[in-house]
Amino acid sequence: MLKAGALYFSIIVAFIIAVICASLIMLASHYRGSYLKEVRMARLSRNMDSGIAYVLAESENREQNSLALDLFGDQTDSVLIEQKHWGIFNLATVKSFVLSDTLKQVFLMGQETTSDAVAMYLSDEDRPLSVSGDTRITGNVEVPKAGMRKSYVDSRPYSGDQLVYGKISDSKRTLGGLESKWIKEIESELDFDPVRLFTLNGGDEQVSFFDAAKKFNVSGLSQLTAQLSGQVILYSDTTVKVSAMAKLDNTIIYAQSIVVADGFKGNCQLFARDSITVGNGVTLSYPSVLGLVSKEKMVDQAKVTLGKNNRFEGIIFSYEPRRSALQTLVSLGEQTTVQGEVYATGLLKLDKKVKVAGKVSCNRFIMQTPATLYENFLIDVVLNRKARNRMYLSSAIFTGVSENKKILRWEN
Template identity: 55%
Template structure:
């Protein structure tokens, strides 16, 4: 009995030793697999960093796909894709190593100059009155800048320009990137009938997936919807965006776009006739409002922002050839723009307007209850230095400096 018990005990001990040994081997294999996977994905991440640096460095490549074998051994590959996304460039990178894949997407922006104001030369000076203050470089007509008395008060500051230098402007504004403009016009004139009608009230499309395009119903109203990501909406008539809509990162193309009071979001909106933004709307960076004249018409293409609007991004109006009814950008009382305003025509400012960035136009107008002033700035602040140093602009404005990552995308 003693020998049989000893044998049973030995077998039991051997069994547990075998089980523990097997578990240790499995654990070691598991941790080795995890370690090797971490190494592979670390290499994939490094490859993505290399791809990002390549995309940002090549300013001449703005659209298309490229496949790169990084080390020439067929194991580390990069698929680079770049295309225009509204007023910015969208880069999508995919890194491959054997069966593993890592991917990322981001918007590309460009650093800008230090100019606060560009006013084209129409042989008339710029007049400053009241609590107006300009901070940053200015490019002005040869007639210069002067202090003036308007609305019952003189210019309140000592210098006409603070913290910047002055140079002379040309008859025209700096040219915009024609290839980018053409794509925007193509979208505005695109045949919508072949597109599916948007029926979803909630839709999220990753920028790592293909772009989804939809048409909107006639005189569409975006009410109580949540739309986000790699999504473009087209309309043949007016589009109304209510305050209950949640729009994040999408694009909309229509003849007329109307944003109701109280709306908050982030989107790029493009129209051929007008964009109207009611009071107390907040549009986050990088939002865009753009009106492009695509055909001769009697109406004046315009962008109108109501009172107490906060806008972060780019506002621009464009026509290829100056017409009698020039394009118009109008900013309401106490409205703040953090970014850029560009108009191949007129910029209408109300009292209390603040532009933290740059404004470019042919002529300023200010409407008071008594008088219409031309090239007068009354109680407005133009401050290039107040804009965030991390702000990035669009390739649309040629002459920008190096490319940088503007925003990471899901």
């Protein structure tokens, strides 16, 4: 007969074995769950990449809306794509999901510009373009048939070895133009009556791009001092004054006129009917936008004015529906640097020591000195297409822009 101690010992051993077996089963189940989760996440990630590639390959002419895709037709790999305009750029949200597991990304898109080597486009008004002083133009140019010439200004000749460090070709009577659907959308926003919106009472706002955009009326604010980030849109039927204390990141403002204080630093898209005035020492980082969309038969000249010692990265443009006697004016102050594009449906005023790393387009250049107003003169300015960052992306608002889209900026 077995002793009672042996039975007791057998029970303990059996219990230990049962615990070890149960632990192994739980561990195997845990690792299996982790493995399956990793497989699902890898699958979601691949589907996400497929959705992003689909968005980038789509035609720009497609309507902005939601689209659900079953990638392989087996009802297990679904992608939801939502697109809309954010200012003058395309904004896309891509969601990849399998049952309750979801991955999502949101990003701004821009148009590739590597094939555009033009540094300057000047409409043909039967006037030559004169260059003087330390002006340097690097890149291809399109100028009137009257051509280019060296000139003396303030007893100073042109100091360069050649007129253009690139190819010279003839321009047309008009600029390339802006896409009407984008202009109509901006005009609709500028004509929007903000009285129905909540007033921004000075509080800070951070709105994720995965959520709905927040819109505020700022018509009654003496100046804007808030910290705003993400999907925030401000409207005003009067003038918006942006203080140097304000912090704007991706914010859009639509107003009759906009004034940016000296020393302001931020990233924003500003659109106005009458004027946009930027002070001195202002830094607007990429991809900022200054857009002036004027109306017909305006009493005063619509204009975008940048002061001295500014750094701007992005797109500056002006637009008028029909050419008027007082054409729109874009003015860049002394020692201002632009990394991107300047497009003026009218006049472009470049003060001395202005540098544009990118492209400028206009109907006519003007230059003001204490004694004289010069037309189609460039004096001590630098236009360098090759100096623009190779990663720079433009907007589909420009006609003839490349159809190739790339991701401009990831959003949160």
